[in-house]
Amino acid sequence: MAVGLTHYLLVSLALFLLGWFCVLTRRNAIGILMGVELILNSANINYLAFSRYGSGAYDGQLFAIFVIMLAAAEAAIGLAIILGIYQTFQTIDVEATDTLRG
Amino acid sequence: MSGWGIADLVFGVIAAVTIVSAAGVAFSKNIVYSAFALMGTFMGVAALYVFLAADFVAVIQVLIYVGGILVLTLFAVMLTHRIADVRISNRSVGVLPGLVVVVAVGAVMAKAVLGANWLGRRPETPHPTTAGIGNAFLGDYLLPFELASVVLLAALVGAVVLSRKELK
Numbered sequence: 001m002a003v004g005l006t007h008y009l010l011v012s013l014a015l016f017l018l019g020w021f022c023v024l025t026r027r028n029a030i031g032i033l034m035g036v037e038l039i040l041n042s043a044n045i046n047y048l049a050f051s052r053y054g055s056g057a058y059d060g061q062l063f064a065i066f067v068i069m070l071a072a073a074e075a076a077i078g079l080a081i082i083l084g085i086y087q088t089f090q091t092i093d094v095e096a097t098d099t100l101r102g
Numbered sequence: 103m104s105g106w107g108i109a110d111l112v113f114g115v116i117a118a119v120t121i122v123s124a125a126g127v128a129f130s131k132n133i134v135y136s137a138f139a140l141m142g143t144f145m146g147v148a149a150l151y152v153f154l155a156a157d158f159v160a161v162i163q164v165l166i167y168v169g170g171i172l173v174l175t176l177f178a179v180m181l182t183h184r185i186a187d188v189r190i191s192n193r194s195v196g197v198l199p200g201l202v203v204v205v206a207v208g209a210v211m212a213k214a215v216l217g218a219n220w221l222g223r224r225p226e227t228p229h230p231t232t233a234g235i236g237n238a239f240l241g242d243y244l245l246p247f248e249l250a251s252v253v254l255l256a257a258l259v260g261a262v263v264l265s266r267k268e269l270k
Contacts, residue, residue, distance in 0.1 A: 002106075003113045003153075009215045011117045011150065015143070017208045018124040024200040027193040030178055034127055034140055037171065041147045044163075048154040052225050058238050061231060064151075064159050068166050069250050073257035075171040079178040080264035086182040093193065 008049035015042035029082045029092040033075065040071045113153055120146030137176050144168050155228035158235055 019038025026032050044064045051060025086092050123142030130136045144167040151160035239247045 003110050005220050006215060007113070007117070008150070008154070010212065011120065013208065013211055013215060014121045015124050015147075016211075017204050018121070018128040020207075021200055021204045022128040024204070025194040025197050027195055028133055030175060030182070031133060031136060034136055034175065037140065037167075038124055038127060038143065041143065041167075044159075045147060045150055045154075048151055048156045048159065051156070052154045053220070053223055056223065056226060058231065058234050061156050061159050061235060062238055062243055064156070065162060065235070066246065066250060068159075068162055069254065072166050072170055073254055075174055076257050076261040077264070079174055080261040082178055083181060083265050092182050 005049055005053040008045055012042040012045040012049070015039075015045065027093050027095055029085065029094050030079075032094065033078050033082070036074070037071060040067055043067060109153075113150075116146055116149045116153070120150065133179055137172070137179050140175070141168060141172055144172060155225070156231060157228075158232045 015038055019035045019042065022035025022038060023032050026035060044067050047060040047064045047067070051057070051064075054060070082092055085097055089096050120143055123139045123146065126139030127136045127143060130139060144163065148160045148163040148168075151157075151163055
């Protein structure tokens, strides 16, 4: 049995689940961002796999490039926010940042 | 007996590297180890892109993820990291409920992936994609392309405003 669409989808599923687990359980803000990056990568694998085994047009690859671009913007903004949180709270544990809690 | 070719073997190795380092990101006790495991994941995913005949996207992945986002993440880790409490630097809570939810949803999704009757077209032989992607960006996808540059500019300005020192 040669490598086919299903194998790529399963690898992507594993990446998504690990990233989601990371987002659910981490309390370090940078750890949560890493989980988000894993999820975005798994979505990109899906785009490219369906592009290759589907129509064969470039649409999937273009969407993957847009996702990578948005991930770069998200990382820049997210890490700037995390540095701001660190300067205010001296920690980046997300449970410490509850100033707005009623 | 269809047999596994050398390409299938290489795919298996790359997929294993990718998933093992992603597990390192998710389960490591030390945030620095997580950051370096993330590099293995990004490189493995780039290799998978090559397998999917997406040469341009693979190069972009290495340039932006490994060269940009990962370096930025490491900078943030080093700037917010206190060596003294390295033990608690990557605290995890609710591991067991999280694991239960993730495994349950993963089982449903795996069942969907394996059960679906995918209309698998026989993929054509890989060919260079850069010219086609460039034509699409300056043709059908011109508006999203321009919007993307505006988004990147806004993100750049926003990051600078957020992280500079306040001038009193």
